[in-house]
Amino acid sequence: xxxxxxxxxxxGALMAAAASPAHAHKLKVFATAVGERIEGTxxxxxxxxxxxxxxxxxxxxxKPIEELTADDAGAFAITAKVRTDHVIVTDSADxxxxxxxxxxxxxxxxxxxxxxxxxTTATESPGSTAPAPTLEGREGRTGDPNATEASIAQAVAQxxxxxxxxxxxxxxxxxxxxxxxxxxxxxxxxxxxxxxRARRPxxxxx
Amino acid sequence: MAHIPDGVLSAxxxxxxxxxxxxxxxxALKRLDSERIPQTAVLTAVFFVASLVHIPIGxxxxxxxxxxxxxxxxxxAAVPAVLVGLVLQAAFFGFGGITVLGVNTFNIALPALLxxxxxxxxxxxxxxxxxxxxxxxxxxxxxxxxxxxLVCLSLAFSAQEYRPALTIVLAxxxxxxxxxxxxxxxxxxxxxRVKPExxxxxxxxxx
Numbered sequence: 001x002x003x004x005x006x007x008x009x010x011x012g013a014l015m016a017a018a019a020s021p022a023h024a025h026k027l028k029v030f031a032t033a034v035g036e037r038i039e040g041t042x043x044x045x046x047x048x049x050x051x052x053x054x055x056x057x058x059x060x061x062x063k064p065i066e067e068l069t070a071d072d073a074g075a076f077a078i079t080a081k082v083r084t085d086h087v088i089v090t091d092s093a094d095x096x097x098x099x100x101x102x103x104x105x106x107x108x109x110x111x112x113x114x115x116x117x118x119x120t121t122a123t124e125s126p127g128s129t130a131p132a133p134t135l136e137g138r139e140g141r142t143g144d145p146n147a148t149e150a151s152i153a154q155a156v157a158q159x160x161x162x163x164x165x166x167x168x169x170x171x172x173x174x175x176x177x178x179x180x181x182x183x184x185x186x187x188x189x190x191x192x193x194x195x196x197r198a199r200r201p202x203x204x205x206x
Numbered sequence: 207m208a209h210i211p212d213g214v215l216s217a218x219x220x221x222x223x224x225x226x227x228x229x230x231x232x233x234a235l236k237r238l239d240s241e242r243i244p245q246t247a248v249l250t251a252v253f254f255v256a257s258l259v260h261i262p263i264g265x266x267x268x269x270x271x272x273x274x275x276x277x278x279x280x281x282x283a284a285v286p287a288v289l290v291g292l293v294l295q296a297a298f299f300g301f302g303g304i305t306v307l308g309v310n311t312f313n314i315a316l317p318a319l320l321x322x323x324x325x326x327x328x329x330x331x332x333x334x335x336x337x338x339x340x341x342x343x344x345x346x347x348x349x350x351x352x353x354x355x356l357v358c359l360s361l362a363f364s365a366q367e368y369r370p371a372l373t374i375v376l377a378x379x380x381x382x383x384x385x386x387x388x389x390x391x392x393x394x395x396x397x398x399r400v401k402p403e404x405x406x407x408x409x410x411x412x413x
Contacts, residue, residue, distance in 0.1 A: 026211070026300055097214050174258060178298040182254050185294055190247030197240040 027096035029055075030168050031088050032161045033106040035154040039077045039161075042070045042090045042098070045172040049074030053090050059114070060085045060101075083111040106157070108150050209257070209295070209310060210357065212303030216364040223360070224308025230315060231289055234282040245404060246283045249276050253291040257301060261382060268382040274349035274390045277318030278326055278342070279397070279404055284318035285311065309360050317352035321345045329394065329405060338398050339391040346390030347383040354379035 027050060031040030042053040055076050057066040065086065070076045080086060086102040238246065249272070256270040276284040289311045295301040302310050325345045332338050354376050361368040361375075397404050 026209075091214075097211055099213075172300075174299050179255060179258070182294040182298045183251050186247050186251045186254065186290060189290060190243050190250075193238075194240055194243045197243070 026172070027053075027090065027098045028168070028172060029088055029090045029098045029100045030165055031100050031102055032157070032164050033080070033102050034157045034161060035108055035150075036080050036111060037077055038080055038086060038088075038102050040075070040088065040100070042074045042076070044096075050090075050096075056089045056091075058087050058089065060087055080107050080111060082114045083107045083109065084114040108153060110146070110150055209292075209302035210306050210313075210360060212305050214364065215306060215309060215360055219360055219364050220305060220309060223312040227285070227289065227308040227311045227315070230282075230285040230312075230319075234285040237282050238286070242280075242283060246280055246287050249280055249284075250287040250291050253287060254294050257291075257295050257299065261385070268378060270382070270386055270389065271314055271350055271353055272386070272390075273314050273318040273353055274321050274325075274342075274345035274347070274386065275393050277321035277349065278329060278345055278390075278394060280318070281322040281326065282319065284322070285315040288315045288318070313353050313356040313360065316356065317349045320352065321349055326405075329398075335395060335398075339395045342391035342394030343387035345394070346386035346388070349390075350379055350383040350386050354383075 026045045027042065028045050029040060029042045031038055033039075038057075042050040042055065044050055049070075049072075051070060051072045051074055053070040053074065055068050055070055056064060057068075057078055058064045065082075066078050068076055068078065070090070078086075080102075083104050084107075085104050086107075087099060088102065089097070089099045091097045253272050253276065256272055259269050261268050273284070273288075276287055280287055289307065292302055292307055292310050292314075296303055296307070325341055325348070329338065329341045329345075332341060358372045358376055362372060394405070
């Protein structure tokens with residue numbers, strides 16, 4: 001009776017851990033664009049934020065746009081100056097790394113296209129004068145259809161941001177079917193291997 | 207943090223470890239008997255699921271590796287067991303990745319092989335239950351520490367910038383080593399009492 005206690009407890013603990021929705025230890029970066037601002041967080045899946053993670057923002061062709069560090073809650077924000085794909089690469093300095101991409105289509109059309117902006121302006125600090133002209137334009141001409149469209153796009157982006165985050169968190173979850181699928185594969189592989197060995201007369205079978 | 211993700215390590219480290227792993231798997235499959243397939247599969251399954259037991263420690267988080275137990279029970283068969291477990295973890299859970307399979311397998315399987323070679327024979331001759339438990343604990347702790355060292359070496363050889371953080375990574379494995387020492391001691395003591403042939407077969411043919 002007692003000798004079964006140890007494996008029973010071990011198996012119970014393993015199953016309890018596998019059944020809980022949040023676990024694992026993968027670094028993830030989540031980012032979304034609201035207007036010109038790209039906001040995001042770096043976190044360990046199921047393990048809380050990754051404070052102080054290094055964040056490198058670059059274009060799709062690998063050109064660095066900006067480099068910054070996540071705050072204590074693992075959060076970061078930059079202001080986009082060019083309407084191009086922003087690749088956000090992060091690294092927690094102990095070998096974990098993750099990346100995500102903000103496609104150009106999420107950024108407002110009021111931003112200049114990459115070709116029209118020299119690369120040097122991209123290294124400026126966020127919150128500079130770059131977005132100011134667009135704001136002035138919006139206030140000055142309220143009837144401007146472009147400005148209305150931009151503010152609607154921004155409002156929608158703000159509403160959708162938490163939804164995106166939730167979706168991303170949902171994606172991270174290891175679900176029971178993943179565990180069962182993996183166990184099924186192991187069983188199948190073992191069966192396949194045993195079958196191959198059994199067919200070979202010189203194999204381990206007798 | 208035994209699952210190093212894609213895109214962190216340099217090519218020489220990746221290729222070297224992949225080659226070593228390929229050789230290890232080839233040797234192991236040649237030595238694997240039909241009778242040992244079920245126990246290999248069972249330990250593969252346990253290894254696969256154990257990565258979900260997540261223990262947050264400091265800036266990183268760890269999970270049981272079971273390399274000590276796998277080494278003692280499986281011997282050489284630990285190499286394909288780890289490889290299959292890691293492939294499935296990458297596919298189903300997104301841990302690690304495909305290009306780093308060789309490195310991650312190497313980092314977990316090499317300690318298992320060393321434990322099988324050094325602690326395996328000692329365990330087979332041990333009769334005192336306390337000594338058996340102690341050897342099991344040693345296997346569990348040594349497996350974790352060796353893997354931690356190998357992970358740090360992989361990172362250190364790939365990029366200079368990881369070196370400052372490595373002492374923290376190493377330190378974060380200490381609690382895991384303690385947990386795994388207890389786990390492996392319990393498992394080994396039990397196996398020795400209930401199914402001693404599992405341990406002696408593993409040692410005799412595969413050390």
